[in-house]
Amino acid sequence: MITTSGLTKVYESRGRQVTALDGVDLHVREGEVFGVIGQSGAGKSSLIRCVNLLERPTSGTVTVDGVDLTALAGKGRRAGKDLRRARSSIGMVFQHFNLLSSRTVKDNIELPLEILGVSGAERSRRALELLDLVGLADKAKSYPGQLSGGQKQRVGIARALAGEPKVLLSDEATSALDPETTRSILQLLRDLNQQLGLTVLLITHEMDVVKTICDSAALMQKGRIVESGTVSELLATPGSQLAAELFPVSGAHTGPDRTVVDVTFHGDAATQPVISQLSRTYNIDISILGAAMDTVGGRQIGRMRIELPGRYEDNVVPVGFLREQGLQVEVVEETLTEETVVQDAATLLVKEGAK
Numbered sequence: 001m002i003t004t005s006g007l008t009k010v011y012e013s014r015g016r017q018v019t020a021l022d023g024v025d026l027h028v029r030e031g032e033v034f035g036v037i038g039q040s041g042a043g044k045s046s047l048i049r050c051v052n053l054l055e056r057p058t059s060g061t062v063t064v065d066g067v068d069l070t071a072l073a074g075k076g077r078r079a080g081k082d083l084r085r086a087r088s089s090i091g092m093v094f095q096h097f098n099l100l101s102s103r104t105v106k107d108n109i110e111l112p113l114e115i116l117g118v119s120g121a122e123r124s125r126r127a128l129e130l131l132d133l134v135g136l137a138d139k140a141k142s143y144p145g146q147l148s149g150g151q152k153q154r155v156g157i158a159r160a161l162a163g164e165p166k167v168l169l170s171d172e173a174t175s176a177l178d179p180e181t182t183r184s185i186l187q188l189l190r191d192l193n194q195q196l197g198l199t200v201l202l203i204t205h206e207m208d209v210v211k212t213i214c215d216s217a218a219l220m221q222k223g224r225i226v227e228s229g230t231v232s233e234l235l236a237t238p239g240s241q242l243a244a245e246l247f248p249v250s251g252a253h254t255g256p257d258r259t260v261v262d263v264t265f266h267g268d269a270a271t272q273p274v275i276s277q278l279s280r281t282y283n284i285d286i287s288i289l290g291a292a293m294d295t296v297g298g299r300q301i302g303r304m305r306i307e308l309p310g311r312y313e314d315n316v317v318p319v320g321f322l323r324e325q326g327l328q329v330e331v332v333e334e335t336l337t338e339e340t341v342v343q344d345a346a347t348l349l350v351k352e353g354a355k
């Protein structure tokens with residue numbers, strides 16, 4: 001539904017050039033919720049603003065629903081009729097809502113329809129329908145100043161949906177909201193995605209947002225996409241930074257001669273009693289050092305850090321057993337803390353003494 005190819009944005013700022021996007025290739029499928037996460041300055045806002053051509057890319061292309069927006073924009077500085085029409089199939093939700101304070105809630109929602117030249121009666125019908133959809137049927141005549149942050153964002157979402165878009169872009173839509181309101185807005189976005197088949201591209205700096213509603217995610221660093229895929233694909237990618245941040249597990253080796261492994265559960269494997277099977281089959285005691293389990297898109301998913309007695313060479317077969325069950329297994333290197341160094345030295349001295 002959304003494809004960017006080699007998307008580059010270079011800003012000129014006080015004689016200096018800042019590369020905000022450095023050849024971004026993004027592929028968002030129809031009907032999915034796709035999250036782009038990254039730290040401040042990574043280029044997320046530039047990306048989302050280039051996707052609907054609010055910002056002109058320096059180079060590269062943006063295609064939304066089969067229409068090459070960059071080619072349309074190339075026709076002239078002022079967005080032509082074709083670009084305006086193409087843009088009306090893209091709704092945008094902003095962090096600070098961007099509502100007009102002098103207009104009622106209903107009039108705010110009608111604004112994009114006015115611009116599209118929709119008749120008064122039709123605008124009114126559509127605005128009331130959208131207010132109902134976002135759960136604010138009783139607030140049509142209120143002004144933005146009389147609403148809570150969460151309600152304002154619901155109005156922002158209703159306005160974004162006025163042109164019946166296929167794509168919704170969300171620029172940190174929940175960053176200004178408290179955790180509970182954030183959950184309700186994310187739930188609304190998820191419901192709209194499912195009810196209307198809406199494709200959602202959102203940018204965020206919060207991993208929880210990705211975990212709560214995203215089917216797919218990309219990690220952005222210094223203007224580049226460094227990882228991307230469905231949540232399941234990411235979890236199945238050894239060494240994935242996003243997977244580790246989505247499901248962080250910690251816990252260090254409790255002593256020398258121990259094997260610590262991170263086990264990732266997803267799909268059917270998540271519901272199998274693999275740990276007890278492992279313990280019974282090989283007659284070994286397993287310690288759970290850390291775990292992060294959750295339900296993503298209605299499926300159980302998670303990671304567990306476990307410790308087995310013996311060095312890795314002694315555990316090749318049990319580790320192979322876990323892999324055979326369809327689990328992803330990564331062996332965690334022992335980090336030599338001061339404590340383990342002292343312990344190792346003490347063990348060595350005892351052994352030397354015994355000789």
Ligand SMILES: Nc1ncnc2c1ncn2[C@@H]1O[C@H](COP(=O)(O)OP(=O)(O)OP(=O)(O)O)[C@@H](O)[C@H]1O
Pocket residue numbers: 011012013018019020038039040041042043044045046047205
């Ligand atoms: N209009 C502009 N003029 C000059 N430089 C800009 C402009 N907009 C963004 N930048 C620079 O481009 C880089 C990427 O900024 P961008 O706002 O896209 O990042 P971001 O990931 O959205 O960050 P944040 O989460 O803080 O909004 C930054 O170095 C920023 O200073």
